[in-house]
Amino acid sequence: MKIAVLVKQTFDTEAKIILDVNGKISSSGVSLIMNPYDEFAVEEGLRIKEKEGGEVTVISVGGQQAQDALRQALAMGADKAVLVDQGEAELDEYATATILAKAISDLEYDLILGGFRAIDDGSAQVAGRVAEILNIPVVNVVTGLEIEGGKAVATRETESGSEVLEVPLPAVITAQKGLNEPRYPSMKGIMKAKKKPMDKKTLADLGLDDGKISAKVKALSFSLPEPRKAGKVIPGEAAEAARELARLLREEAKVI
Amino acid sequence: MAQGIWVFAEQREGQIKKVTFELLSEGRKAADQLGQELCAVLVGKGVAGMAESLGEYGADKVYVVENDALENYTTDGYTNVIAGLIKQYEPAALLLGCTVTGRDLAAQVAQRLQTGLMTDCTGMEISGDQLVFTRPVYAGKAIVKAACPEARPVMATIRPNTFAAVPNAKQAEIIKAEVGPGDVRQIIKDIVRQISERPELTEADIIVSGGRGMKGPENFKILEELADVLGAAVGASRAAVDAGWVSHSFQVGQTGKTVSPVLYIACGISGAIQHLAGMSSAKCIVAINKDEEANIFKVADYGIVGDLFEVVPLLTDELKKIIA
Ligand SMILES: Cc1cc2nc3c(=O)[nH]c(=O)nc-3n(C[C@H](O)[C@H](O)[C@H](O)COP(=O)(O)OP(=O)(O)OC[C@H]3O[C@@H](n4cnc5c(N)ncnc54)[C@H](O)[C@@H]3O)c2cc1C
Numbered sequence: 416m417k418i419a420v421l422v423k424q425t426f427d428t429e430a431k432i433i434l435d436v437n438g439k440i441s442s443s444g445v446s447l448i449m450n451p452y453d454e455f456a457v458e459e460g461l462r463i464k465e466k467e468g469g470e471v472t473v474i475s476v477g478g479q480q481a482q483d484a485l486r487q488a489l490a491m492g493a494d495k496a497v498l499v500d501q502g503e504a505e506l507d508e509y510a511t512a513t514i515l516a517k518a519i520s521d522l523e524y525d526l527i528l529g530g531f532r533a534i535d536d537g538s539a540q541v542a543g544r545v546a547e548i549l550n551i552p553v554v555n556v557v558t559g560l561e562i563e564g565g566k567a568v569a570t571r572e573t574e575s576g577s578e579v580l581e582v583p584l585p586a587v588i589t590a591q592k593g594l595n596e597p598r599y600p601s602m603k604g605i606m607k608a609k610k611k612p613m614d615k616k617t618l619a620d621l622g623l624d625d626g627k628i629s630a631k632v633k634a635l636s637f638s639l640p641e642p643r644k645a646g647k648v649i650p651g652e653a654a655e656a657a658r659e660l661a662r663l664l665r666e667e668a669k670v671i
Numbered sequence: 672m673a674q675g676i677w678v679f680a681e682q683r684e685g686q687i688k689k690v691t692f693e694l695l696s697e698g699r700k701a702a703d704q705l706g707q708e709l710c711a712v713l714v715g716k717g718v719a720g721m722a723e724s725l726g727e728y729g730a731d732k733v734y735v736v737e738n739d740a741l742e743n744y745t746t747d748g749y750t751n752v753i754a755g756l757i758k759q760y761e762p763a764a765l766l767l768g769c770t771v772t773g774r775d776l777a778a779q780v781a782q783r784l785q786t787g788l789m790t791d792c793t794g795m796e797i798s799g800d801q802l803v804f805t806r807p808v809y810a811g812k813a814i815v816k817a818a819c820p821e822a823r824p825v826m827a828t829i830r831p832n833t834f835a836a837v838p839n840a841k842q843a844e845i846i847k848a849e850v851g852p853g854d855v856r857q858i859i860k861d862i863v864r865q866i867s868e869r870p871e872l873t874e875a876d877i878i879v880s881g882g883r884g885m886k887g888p889e890n891f892k893i894l895e896e897l898a899d900v901l902g903a904a905v906g907a908s909r910a911a912v913d914a915g916w917v918s919h920s921f922q923v924g925q926t927g928k929t930v931s932p933v934l935y936i937a938c939g940i941s942g943a944i945q946h947l948a949g950m951s952s953a954k955c956i957v958a959i960n961k962d963e964e965a966n967i968f969k970v971a972d973y974g975i976v977g978d979l980f981e982v983v984p985l986l987t988d989e990l991k992k993i994i995a
């Protein structure tokens with residue numbers, strides 16, 4: 416079983432967001448992590464490999480620092496990594512997916528795993544777009560996965576419950592929390608990861624140029640939201656406060 | 672030239688989702704401003720009867736695609752239909768609700784049509800002659816305005832509760848379209864429906880949420896009683912989910928659901944940044960917490976410093992009196 420896992424490096428969930436002099440989101444001083452949903456994807460890839468045998472390749476589009484996220488995946492147990500550095504190109508989801516699909520089409524794959532959403536500017540579309548480009552089926556927001564006889568049987572979350580879908584392989588599956596508990600890299604894993612292959616590519620190496628990946632969506636402006644202001648703390652004994660709160664919700668906030 | 676604003680009319684089991692009416696209401700304004708028509712696309716099995724209700728919220732036309740194989744949503748089936756219709760009629764824009772289905776469908780359709788998609792939007796405006804969308808990013812810590820200047824249709828998914836659903840009665844022209852679901856690779860093996868009398872978390876007007884302060888699963892009963900009085904959904908913090916008190920589908924936050932209710936009542940929740948990420952666009956936030964230093968009070972419109980086991984039942988009683 417050849418498994419490719421899409422891994423994005425994102426800002427830490429605690430990161431404080433500021434704008435730089437150009438009015439764009441500044442990444443200086445921000446600590447970076449592997450997108451939490453991609454950890455589920457890596458873990459699932461490793462579990463399938465452990466059961467079925469095979470190989471797990473982790474792939475990221477990002478700057479050189481994204482090697483850290485890939486190394487983390489290698490330390491968890493992935494076999495090799497591919498990093499495509501987009502250089503100065505401005506990417507949207509269309510562009511990122513085009514690059515990922517090109518990099519993957521150079522590999523052998525039976526299964527592609529990703530997160531259902533990146534927690535930064537993520538929009539829950541890159542993995543699905545990759546499936547569409549490669550002309551393979553996708554199942555999103557998956558919380559349970561079985562691989563058997565060239566098929567994937569995936570349980571996915573819906574708003575009203577869940578559903579179980581079967582798709583032929585190769586397929587793209589995106590992970591939702593609940594799929595598994597990602598392992599922590601062991602000391603030994605971290606040491607081993609240093610020696611595992613990290614294939615660094617440029618867009619030119621993939622035969623892509625700016626024209627082929629020119630973004631469809633253009634960001635026009637960034638801003639920081641008005642911070643919410645603290646409101647009233649309602650004084651008094653519980654009974655009195657509860658009565659006052661009920662009144663305020665109806666008469667002042669007019670929300671009930 | 673591409674013409675017309677389209678809204679994907681999401682329905683499930685004979686019910687149009689509220690977000691569809693919200694998108695039609697706002698889409699109506701945009702269509703009028705741009706001098707274009709507003710169309711809804713309704714897909715499913717035996718759904719034609721719902722088409723008229725889409726006119727009641729402003730649709731000029733409703734394209735209806737009926738097929739037994741479209742009874743339940745599948746990624747391929749719906750993508751084939753929607754992308755097929757778009758190729759035929761070439762609309763300028765397609766709006767969908769940012770729901771599990773809307774998100775799934777939008778990404779596939781956008782890629783099939785080689786166009787841009789802005790997801791989880793909380794605003795739409797017209798600038799010049801193009802639609803500009805507002806998206807919270809980095810868990811709501813920044814806001815980006817973005818557009819898709821060239822590729823058509825412009826696509827966006829919009830968070831439920833962003834726009835008001837305003838009736839704007841039109842006699843919609845109903846057009847039966849013949850597009851097949853094609854080859855569907857996702858085979859449905861089972862559908863499990865959680866029977867709930869409550870609204871869905873992401874669409875609810877009011878949410879009552881509990882955190883670690885609830886102390887155990889049995890205590891969520893007092894939140895349910897409050898939710899019953901308000902017709903609210905019940906949510907939870909990750910701490911409550913990780914403790915196994917409620918299922919992950921209840922989780923609100925950066926790695927849970929993003930909600931935009933009119934009223935969010937946080938009980939025994941400290942207000943960690945990852946929790947706020949999922950609910951800070953609520954119009955009114957109420958916090959009930961025994962720690963007056965809790966971060967949640969920094970964002971709450973109304974707070975009560977007290978023991979939730981005492982305050983919540985009292986609040987339920989008070990609201991019963993008012994609402995009854
Ligand atoms: C990558 C990542 C992603 C995350 N994603 C999410 C997410 O999506 N959603 C989320 O919620 N969290 C998320 N978290 C976790 C988050 O950081 C917090 O740990 C979590 O939100 C805390 O939940 P809590 O407020 O219920 O618990 P606590 O922080 O422990 O707060 C409990 C509160 O209850 C109060 N309390 C206790 N007893 C009572 C009582 N009797 N009456 C009144 N008040 C009482 C206490 O004063 C306290 O303020 C994430 C964390 C990480 C690292």
Ligand SMILES: Nc1ncnc2c1ncn2[C@@H]1O[C@H](COP(=O)(O)O)[C@@H](O)[C@H]1O
Pocket residue numbers: 421422423424450452453456474475476477508511515528529530531532533534536537538539540541542
């Ligand atoms: N730059 C990237 N490099 C590798 N994988 C990515 C990248 N961007 C997105 N993905 C994958 O696509 C998923 C969804 O991302 P998004 O559409 O950005 O929310 C992520 O969880 C990753 O698995």
